[in-house]
Amino acid sequence: MTNLELDTVTVTQQGAVATLTLNRPDARNACNAQMCRDLLTATDQLGRDDSVHVVLVRGAGKAFCAGMDIKENKSLSSSDMLGRRALGFSAYAAIERLPQAVIAVVHGPSFGGGCEIAAACDFVLASAEATFCYPEVGWGTVGATQRLPRLAGTRMAKELLFTGRVFDAAEAKEIGLVNHVYQPDMLDAAVAGMAQKIAAAQPLTVRLTKRCLDQGVETTREGAMAIELLAIDENLRQTNWKDALAGFGNAGAPKGAPTTGSQS
The missing domain is CATH 3.90.226.10 (2-enoyl-CoA Hydratase; Chain A, domain 1)
Structure with a gap:
């Protein structure tokens, strides 16, 4: 603290x-x-x-x-x-x-x-x-x-x-x-x-999203996509992303969140 x-x-x-x-x-x-x-x-x-x-x-x-x-x-x-x-x-x-x-x-x-x-x-x-x-x-x-x-x-x-x-x-x-x-x-x-x-959001996911935004706007689109792909890889390795997806459509899911659909 x-x-x-x-x-x-x-x-x-x-x-x-x-x-x-x-x-x-x-x-x-x-x-x-x-x-x-x-x-x-x-x-x-x-x-x-x-x-x-x-x-x-x-x-x-x-x-x-x-x-x-x-x-x-x-x-x-x-x-x-x-x-x-x-x-x-x-x-x-x-x-x-x-x-x-x-x-x-x-x-x-x-x-x-x-x-x-x-x-x-x-x-x-x-x-x-x-x-x-x-x-x-x-x-x-x-x-x-x-x-x-x-x-x-x-x-x-x-x-x-x-x-x-x-x-x-x-x-x-x-x-x-x-x-x-x-x-x-x-x-x-x-x-x-x-x-x-x-x-209340996954802290690593917020941090990685911030990093992608801050670094991505200062480089080329191709470079920004590489930055995002690296962040996605880190997020997949270090978070319980499957549990988060499983929660969609349940009582704990964010209001208005889709229960089906594709992920970019």
């Missing part, structure tokens, strides 16, 4: 679901160097914990994450700033590489690095009160140029990055940054329901 109390991040676990909380509420969870290091520590432990099937990423207080800690960055030299940005890249990548399903739960402002943290998760569930912004260009820096266009497309990414405008959760959903938007009083129940549904 994973439970951590770090300087800027906490991790708690309930059943197969772990919650990683950005915990600098007085600074609107602005991402400083310590938070980057804490994220690396937390994700390392979570990634090695087989009892965790789903990870929720949340922010304490009124914001999800206000982005980089500007107060900290003002004191850095150019070379120190480059190292600091690389540390941030490492932290975001560590979230992205988690083998479990990772869901960002955005309930307030998510700016700059906060958007990168959310985009590093597998998908995002947001409150209708959530807001998003990519202010990097306005701050005189470069950032968010890779995950954003892969989610929203190059043209929309250019608009959001060049203008730095604030947009709401409804628009974030429309352009592909957010999967679902809920009223604030409904968000927690929706998150819990989805997390439990994913946690």
Whole structure:
């Protein structure tokens, strides 16, 4: 079981679901160097914990994450700033590489690095009160140029990055940054329901599916099919797939699941 109390991040676990909380509420969870290091520590432990099937990423207080800690960055030299940005890249990548399903739960402002943290998760569930912004260009820096266009497309990414405008959760959903938007009083129940549904699935199958998706979109179709075939082989060797198929049509089968048919 994973439970951590770090300087800027906490991790708690309930059943197969772990919650990683950005915990600098007085600074609107602005991402400083310590938070980057804490994220690396937390994700390392979570990634090695087989009892965790789903990870929720949340922010304490009124914001999800206000982005980089500007107060900290003002004191850095150019070379120190480059190292600091690389540390941030490492932290975001560590979230992205988690083998479990990772869901960002955005309930307030998510700016700059906060958007990168959310985009590093597998998908995002947001409150209708959530807001998003990519202010990097306005701050005189470069950032968010890779995950954003892969989610929203190059043209929309250019608009959001060049203008730095604030947009709401409804628009974030429309352009592909957010999967679902809920009223604030409904968000927690929706998150819990989805997390439990994913946690109840065969964990290796979820991990392999995630690996196929993440690796497949970055290669050719032929390469992606090879990746999937290797994952199918691993799944057949390491899971009770026959028992899962035998359960189709029984009381324990997913609602609406077919009782007959072919498997791709």
